[in-house]
Amino acid sequence: MKVLVFAGSTRSGSFNRKLAREVAAMTRERGAEVTHLELGDYNIPMYNADLEASGTPDDVMKLKYVFHEHPAWIVCTPEYNASYPALVKNTLDWLSSPVKSDPVWNDDFRFSRGKVVGVLSASPGALGGLRSQSHLIPLLLNLQCWVVPRTFALGHAGTAFDAQERLADDASRRRVAAVIEQTLWAASRLQSEQTATK
Numbered sequence: 001m002k003v004l005v006f007a008g009s010t011r012s013g014s015f016n017r018k019l020a021r022e023v024a025a026m027t028r029e030r031g032a033e034v035t036h037l038e039l040g041d042y043n044i045p046m047y048n049a050d051l052e053a054s055g056t057p058d059d060v061m062k063l064k065y066v067f068h069e070h071p072a073w074i075v076c077t078p079e080y081n082a083s084y085p086a087l088v089k090n091t092l093d094w095l096s097s098p099v100k101s102d103p104v105w106n107d108d109f110r111f112s113r114g115k116v117v118g119v120l121s122a123s124p125g126a127l128g129g130l131r132s133q134s135h136l137i138p139l140l141l142n143l144q145c146w147v148v149p150r151t152f153a154l155g156h157a158g159t160a161f162d163a164q165e166r167l168a169d170d171a172s173r174r175r176v177a178a179v180i181e182q183t184l185w186a187a188s189r190l191q192s193e194q195t196a197t198k
């Protein structure tokens with residue numbers, strides 16, 4: 001199973017990146033092929049329909065392919081003002097913009113339709129960015145993703161990682177594992193259904 005793991009932050013000391021690294025390691029331990037994507041490696045401008053009309057930016061096209069080729073995604077999002085950051089919204093908005101000149105990519109949800117998605121968040125606050133999830137999940141559903149029911153919000157993220165940047169607390173690791181395992185289970189079920197109906 002190919003799993004795309006990414007954080008909704010480009011900050012150098014990002015807690016969500018640390019959580020995404022932990023998720024990536026734990027997902028690999030379960031036999032999956034993991035791509036840990038850094039959104040900051042892609043030059044994605046702020047969405048503007050004029051830019052779209054003059055041609056989809058190269059890095060948007062690259063990301064469309066990356067997201068498309070992974071049947072499962074796991075996202076670790078920060079919470080900004082009780083929602084998820086503009087970085088995540090802007091990236092997903094660009095990815096859902098159809099490429100009118102291309103018969104294959106002239107489809108808003110080609111990159112996202114049928115993907116199984118696990119959602120986590122991390123915050124230095126007590127709620128762990130939980131409120132970001134209640135906004136991000138409807139966006140993912142709009143993109144025609146299957147969001148798994150288990151989620152995890154890592155509170156007090158500033159003290160949650162040990163010196164090796166692994167999650168220090170077993171209870172947190174168990175809850176992260178539940179999200180990963182549901183994502184892998186659902187993605188393989190969907191894949192085998194799709195294969196069986198071809």
Ligand code: FNR
Pocket residue numbers: 008009010011013014015016017078079080081082083122123124125127128129
């Ligand atoms: C925040 N932060 C924040 N935290 C939270 O738990 N609830 C919130 O509503 C907000 N709001 C918010 C708004 C803005 C504009 C910023 C910049 C920050 C704090 C946020 O959780 C903290 O900066 C995290 O460290 C961001 O995630 P990364 O970059 O560590 O992954």
